[in-house]
Amino acid sequence: MxxxxxxxxxxxxxxxxxxxxxxxxxxxxxxxxxxxxxxxxxxxxxxxxxxxxxxxxxxxxxxxxxxxxxxxxxxxxxxxxxxxxxHPPRHPNGHQPVQVRPELLRMLDRMASVAALVINDRFDVLASNELGARLFEPVLAEPDSQRNLARHLFLSPTAADFYLDWDEIAAATAAQLRLVRARHPADSELAQLIDVLTAASQSFQTHWSAGDVELRAAGVKNLRHPDAGVLALHLENLDLPGDPRQRIVALSPAQDPATETALRCLATSPPSATVPAGTPTKP
Missing domain, CATH: 1.10.260.40 (lambda repressor-like DNA-binding domains)
Structure with a gap:
């Protein structure tokens, strides 16, 4: 308690x-x-x-x-x-499958004009389409066990350059993790992630100690991609009823012609060798 x-x-x-x-x-x-x-x-x-x-x-x-x-x-x-x-769960289940359904992978492949990731509520990146892999190359270049949006956000020295709205995203990410921990107190991987972030990031400690909780939300996110430049993207979180701890994160141009052009160029550039399009990023 x-x-x-x-x-x-x-x-x-x-x-x-x-x-x-x-x-x-x-x-x-x-x-x-x-x-x-x-x-x-x-x-x-x-x-x-x-x-x-x-x-x-x-x-x-x-x-x-x-x-x-x-x-x-x-x-x-x-x-x-x-x-x-x-009133925490009486029979908590700390296990969370990392497999992404084949049907979902095929759908990601067909979302060619949208950067799409499948993530879980710990912010592990489980799969991506080609454009999603190119857009989030700084995250997906990490080893499988570290392909995590929260880990990159708080621990990568380049994250503040990549996320132009870093402070806002950092506060929201910590608040969402706090909400998930209350729902899944037996999730040992989640507990380990929070311990790592708390030990290594003063910013995470500050946001975590605020005690705020927040649901994931749609909105405009501003990124600075090393190849595509500054991008204004509309983000949608799409829940998956059959996989309640997974969701699709889809990013599309936020009514910005420059972003539309930059994303088209990014989509036609060579695909990332780090994360094959339409395949899981975890075993």
Missing amino acids: EDLGAFLHSRRARVTPESVGLRPGARRRVSGLRREEVAQLVGISVEYYQRLEQGRSSSPSPEVLGAIARALRLDKVESTHLSSLA
Whole structure:
């Protein structure tokens, strides 16, 4: 329950007394709500709320969790995350297959004008089409075990040049990993990835300690490719119902003629020898 306590503490720190109709009072030593103020808003004892934050109380009721979510002004994603932390899976399955269905590989091959990757929720790159391999060559040049978007983002010295929106992407990636860890606490590979990033990247530590959670979202991403130059790309995440921990990441020009031209040139350039198009990047 340690993660639950840390999450509650981080969310409590964001909420001011004034925003929930409380008087701030004098000589406050915290910028957010005090524990007793949260307990008052929720309608539980200070001792019980304190036990929750300290990880000494398990299985709070849905009613209590709902009241806490309202008191701390949690959004839908944060409320769901709170429930995942309070009630982790009883029979967690830490195994995640890395195989990509042959039908999906064939579909990737047919997406010639779109850069497409298949990744899992740990950000491992499992497969790509030809344009995806060319676009993400800096990532896919790594050994199989290190072809991971999060690892590249936080550990590669060239990542900040490749991702022009690096700060925004870094914050979102850490927040998504935190969400996945609550859903799959027994995933040892995920735990190992988080440990590596925490030990090696001060930026990851900073974003991770913020306690934020976030669902993957569509939007415009700006990249600087070593061959194609600056690209403005629209990113879509396409969930795969048959493979709930895998998704397609598809990037297309974001209504930018220069990007359209650059992608066409990239698509006709020699394919990457590192990652054959339309084939898995992992065994």
